[in-house]
Amino acid sequence: MSKEKRVLVAGGAGFLGSHLCDLLIREGYRVLCVDNYCTGTPRNVAHLTDHPRFELLQADITEPIDVEGPLDYVLNLASPASPPDYLRLPIETMRTGAWGTYHLLELARQKEAVFLLASTSEVYGDPTISPQPEDYWGNVNPIGPRSVYDEAKRFAEAMTMAYHRTYGLQTRIVRIFNAYGPRMRPNDGRAVPNFITQALRGEDLTVYGDGSQTRSLCYALDEVEGIYRLMLSDVTVPVNIGNPSTEITILRLAETIRRLTGSRSRIRFLPLPEDDPKQRRPDITRARALLGWEPKTDLETGLKHTIEYFRELIERGEV
Numbered sequence: 564m565s566k567e568k569r570v571l572v573a574g575g576a577g578f579l580g581s582h583l584c585d586l587l588i589r590e591g592y593r594v595l596c597v598d599n600y601c602t603g604t605p606r607n608v609a610h611l612t613d614h615p616r617f618e619l620l621q622a623d624i625t626e627p628i629d630v631e632g633p634l635d636y637v638l639n640l641a642s643p644a645s646p647p648d649y650l651r652l653p654i655e656t657m658r659t660g661a662w663g664t665y666h667l668l669e670l671a672r673q674k675e676a677v678f679l680l681a682s683t684s685e686v687y688g689d690p691t692i693s694p695q696p697e698d699y700w701g702n703v704n705p706i707g708p709r710s711v712y713d714e715a716k717r718f719a720e721a722m723t724m725a726y727h728r729t730y731g732l733q734t735r736i737v738r739i740f741n742a743y744g745p746r747m748r749p750n751d752g753r754a755v756p757n758f759i760t761q762a763l764r765g766e767d768l769t770v771y772g773d774g775s776q777t778r779s780l781c782y783a784l785d786e787v788e789g790i791y792r793l794m795l796s797d798v799t800v801p802v803n804i805g806n807p808s809t810e811i812t813i814l815r816l817a818e819t820i821r822r823l824t825g826s827r828s829r830i831r832f833l834p835l836p837e838d839d840p841k842q843r844r845p846d847i848t849r850a851r852a853l854l855g856w857e858p859k860t861d862l863e864t865g866l867k868h869t870i871e872y873f874r875e876l877i878e879r880g881e882v
């Protein structure tokens with residue numbers, strides 16, 4: 564028992580955090596899931612709560628955190644991640660990226676644990692090159708509405724590297740590109756949950772702008788497999804984890820979801836949010852070379868699983 568490695572997953576009751584908890588439990592780790600349920604929910608890990616290697620702690624990482632016993636890894640997946648969430652919670656988002664990351668770095672330093680930061684493709688802002696490799700510095704409006712998320716994550720990356728350089732802390736940085744899948748909140752406001760719930764209810768699908776902007780969608784289980792491989796590696800430079808082969812315009816995404824749900828919803832065009840990136844596609848050369856990772860799930864397969872999840876939620880009256 565004592566030989567089992569112990570991992571703290573901050574944001575472990577969130578969408579990606581909970582999938583990562585599942586993977587870590589499956590791989591034999593002890594998991595301490597920490598969440599303040601700001602955008603996560605204990606329902607996402609309800610199936611793990613009786614597991615002998617799983618602990619759940621309600622705590623806010625913007626306050627200093629004290630954990631009894633050893634930790635081998637500290638993974639920071641705690642943050643609002645959907646634009647409507649972080650626009651609704653601008654100060655909380657900045658505090659989580661800054662204070663929260665700082666407290667977890669300190670904890671990792673104290674426990675001599677490996678620290679992993681969940682960063683984002685948003686550090687590239689509205690990119691002027693595509694696909695985006697990790698050595699692209701980005702095109703972020705520092706005072707725009709999205710900057711509360713983008714700059715918090717950029718700050719978190721900078722602080723992670725400062726801890727690595729100053730204290731020799733073992734650090735990892737993953738840049739996540741539009742992950743989607745079961746356990747996204749139906750009302751979190753992102754394109755995938757919006758379009759699926761709208762289609763299933765026969766409501767209009769709300770496409771912002773003319774829908775020509777692109778995103779590359781990475782299925783959650785592929786995403787957490789990539790994060791896990793990075794955790795186990797000794798790679799200190801940031802690594803993009805996303806699916807370049809699914810790049811799709813938002814209008815085509817809406818049409819695809821409408822077809823896969825068999826819905827007769829119409830498409831309604833609404834204004835484009837400020838600073839909405841026009842294109843996004845990861846260059847995953849580094850992930851392939853250093854982690855031997857690449858995504859396995861094609862877009863239609865991933866969307867079908869996600870549609871089933873939302874269909875069941877709606878049938879059970881949980882949304």
Ligand code: UDP
Binds near residue numbers: 753754769
């Ligand atoms: N989007 C949309 N309709 C929606 C929600 C989002 O057209 O109901 C657009 C949004 O403007 C953006 C893209 O879909 O261009 C992806 O948005 P999402 O919030 O999923 O992710 P992010 O902008 O963070 O990549």
